[in-house]
Amino acid sequence: MGTLTLSASAHLWEQFLVGALDEDGVAVPEPPPILSRWQRSRALGAPSTGLPDEGPSVGGLALVERRARLEPVWHEVRDMLDVLAAAPLPSGRVALLADREGVILATRSSGGDFAGHADYVRLVAGACWDEVSRGTNAIGTALAESSAVAVVGPAHYAQRHHGLVCYAAPVRDPFGEVLGVLDVTGPAGGADPLVLVAVASIAHSAEARLREVAWARVAAAARGGLEARLAREDGPVLLVESPGRVRRLNGAARALFGVESSAEEVSPGRVLGLSWRTLKDAALRGQVLEASHRDTGASWRVHPEAVGEGDGESALAVLVRLEPRLTRAQARTARASVDARFEKEVWSELKGSDSAHRATLREAARFAPTSVPVLLLSETGTGKELLARAVHAASAVASGPFVAVNCGALSAALLESELFGHAPGAFTGARTGGAEGKLAAADGGTLFLDELAEMPAALQVMLLRVLEDGGYSRVGESRVRHSRFRLVGATCRDLEAAVRSGAFRQDLYYRLQGALLRLPPLREREDLPELAQVLLRQLASEGGHPPSTLSDGALARLCAHRWPGNVRELKTVLRLALVRADGSPVIDVSALPPELGRAPVPVEPGAASGFAPASPMHGFASRSEPGFTPVSPMQVEPGFASRSAPGRVPGAEPFPSSSAEPERPGGLREVEANAILEALSRSGGNVARAARLLGIARSTLYRMVERFGLALPPRS
Known part of the structure; x- marks a missing residue:
């Protein structure tokens, strides 16, 4: 905390009063600091003589109310006032606490000759010592300049106080606002600069204690979120408290500012030229600032975020994230690295050599490092979330969280609460401490909104506002919060x-229409045989199966299928094939679902399933469910062998022909149901083993059994 000592001679004071030091009077080469304070006092109309009346004062109930407002400060400093008042000088001194308006609330006296003089100059409870009433004095000037001040002898504006030496320091609340002033006053002959240091230190300790109490009231979840943000951010991040003190900083910030461990030496005002008030105001308004490092000249975009907001106009602290601004040369280098980034591991999950598929990935890699929104327009099962994760991993916010929300899986009310969070008690069943929501969880990272077209119209309006300025409010709360994230949307x-x-807002569509990416459906891809072999090896490894490969006949059958479920359906079929192959190094057509790649025929009542298990499973019955039809043998329509299919294996044998029937929907559903039947048959009804064979969790298998209307058999 900076300190200021103001001193002057009686002669200088007299010259000022008669106007000898005014601009049109005698020139002063280097005006002493006291002159500007006297000029301010004169402009305020303060009396220069200090008449012996008691001046403005507060008493009775009004004084009691003022003391009650400062009770937290009084609790922290009352014991220290006795220490400050104690003095070895026979004349003594007075220690006191005044509020933000300069009204003295309490005093402590060491006794001695000075006690009577303190009463004479009105250093008593209820007296007002702001600069309007008393001119330049330690209490009023400390309030006016928000700084620790010593005013010695004739430096006081009022002549009546020229025999005093006063030391005062402001005490701020956790939000940086001045609450009051600590002061020690004694005779001018006993001036001691160490007293100002002691007063400033005690005020600083009181502020630190008030901050700790305020932090203790912040929810543990919020404190943990701050620690997580500091830990995961790759760029420099600082947690700044009033009046510009750095409470925490991460490793990148330590490296930037050359600090080994402590944050004490770092000051945003010194290194970035940004004051606490500037950071706080920008955080509360959701503004981004520009700054330059004073030592290195590096330019930064400063993203301030309010922490522990009070009344909407104050904040306990500000989380400051520094984003470097690239020079033109650096920007060119970044663009040149797009092709190299395309080959990185972040894209390895999106397998395949299909030209359209690879073109989409190249476009995604080009846009990934930018802040442009990405919209994925692809069928279900094509890997939209995998692509979204790859875009996130190659983006500037890769160190932040990736948060996925399925807009079609929740009702409108639940989706609003899931996205925006809710205040405590916002609705029946709301969490006691409230919920932050996915927008808050995605702050500093990527928000992936799947099935975006299913979002209700009211939520589309709210999302549009978030995308415009980052502002939103939790359900049941009026306070505006802010979140900064990269948006990736998807829909089929x-x-x-x-x-x-009119089902989707035009303005939101144009706001989202940044990079439009389309993953081709599996039936249009040229690399289906290659993709199937790669996925087979991966699934075999994950499921603990021996390495296997697909025969030409099996590949031909895969290429003939229409794949309404795309890659997701292909994985299900391959998992089933691995189970049925029973460890064989080559998977033939016999291990694939019989209906795969064939047109279905109507199911006759009582028809047997085309996936009859090798040994019957007694007691394994199928319950009827809307939209679920027991699987039957399927055949191919006439002339199928003469048609070409994308990715078909040359030289493969055509399938037997039969009467043509329209393809029945729900192919993926039937494949999955038959895969479950087959796995349960092979495991003898052991659900855990069947789940391992299918490469899914046991809980997932139970849910699928329930969804398909299947009855679990007794264990053999």
């Missing part, structure tokens, strides 16, 4: 048609 619907029909 025709958004343009939804806009034309």
Whole structure:
């Protein structure tokens, strides 16, 4: 905390009063610091003589109310006032606490000759010592300049106080606002600069204690979130308290500022030229600042975020994230690295050599490092979330969280609470401490909104506002919060048609229409045989199966299928094939679902399943469920062998032909149901073993059994 000592001679004071030091009077080469304070006092109309009346004062109930408002400060400093008042000088001194308006609330006297003089100059409870009433004095000047001040002898504006030496330091609340002033006053002959140091130190200790109490009231979850943010951010991040003190900083910030462990030497005002008030105001308004490092000249975009907001106009601290601004040369280098980034591991999960598929990945790699929104328009099961994760991993916010939300899986009310969070008691069943929501969870990272077209119209309006300025409010709360994230949206619907029909807002569509990416459906891909072999090896390794490969006949059958479930359906079929192959190094057509790649025929009542287990499973019955039809043998329509299919294996044998029937929907559902039947048959009804064979969790298997209307058999 900086300190200021103001001193002057009686002659200088007299010259000022008669106007000898005014601009049009005698020139003063280097005006002493006291002159500007006297000029301010004169402009305020303060009396220069200090008449012997008691001046403005507060008493009775009003004084009691003022003391009650400062009770937290009084609790921290009352014992120290006795220490400050104690003095070895026979004349003594007075220690006191005044509020933010300069009204003395309490005093402690060491006794001696000075006690009577203190009463004479009105250093008593209820007296007002702001600069309007008394001119330059330690209490009023410390309030006016928000700094620790010593005023010695004739430096006081009022002549009546020229025999005093006063030391005062402001005490701020946890939000940086001045609450009051600690002061020690004694005779001018006993001036001691160490007293100012002691007063400033005690005020600083009181502020630290008030901050600790305030932090203790912040929810543990919020404190843990701050620690997580500091730990995961790759760039420099600082947690700044009033009046510009750095409480915490991460490793990148330590390296930037050359600090080994402690944050005491770092000051945003010194290194970035940004004051606490500037940071706090920008955080509360959701503004981004520009700054330069004073030592290195590096330019930064400063993203301040309010922490522990009070009344909406104050904050306990500000989380400051520094984002470097690239020079033109650096930007060119970044663009040149896009092709190299394309080959990195972040894209390895999106397998395949299909030209359209690879073109989409190249476009995604080009846009990933930017802040442009990404919209994925692809069928279900094509790997939209995998692509979204790859974009996140290659982006500037890769160190932040990746938060996925399925907009079609929740009702409108639940989706609003899930996205925006809710205040405590916002609705029946709300969490006691409230919930932060996915927007808050995605702050500093990527928010992936799947099935975006299913979002209700009211939520579309709210999302549009978030995308405009980052501002939102939790359910049941009016306070505006802010979140900074990269948005990736996805849908399998025709958004343009939804806009034309009015189901999707046109302004939101244009706001999201940054990079439009489309993953081709599996039936259009040229690399299906290659992809199937790669996925087979991966699934075999994950499921603990011996390495296997697909025969030409099996590949031909895969290429003939329409794959309405895309890659997700292909994985299910391959898992089933691995189970049925029973460790064989080559998987043939016999291990694939019989209906795969064949047109279905109507199911006759009582028809047997085309996936009859090798040994019957007694007691394993199928319950009827809307939309679920027992699987039957399927055949191919006439002339199928003459048609070409994308990715078909040359030289493969055509399938037997039969009468043509329209393809029945729900192919993926039937494949999954038969895979469960087969796995349970091979495991003898052991659900845990069947789940391992299928490469899924046991709980997932139970849910699928329930969904398909299957009855679990007794264990053999």
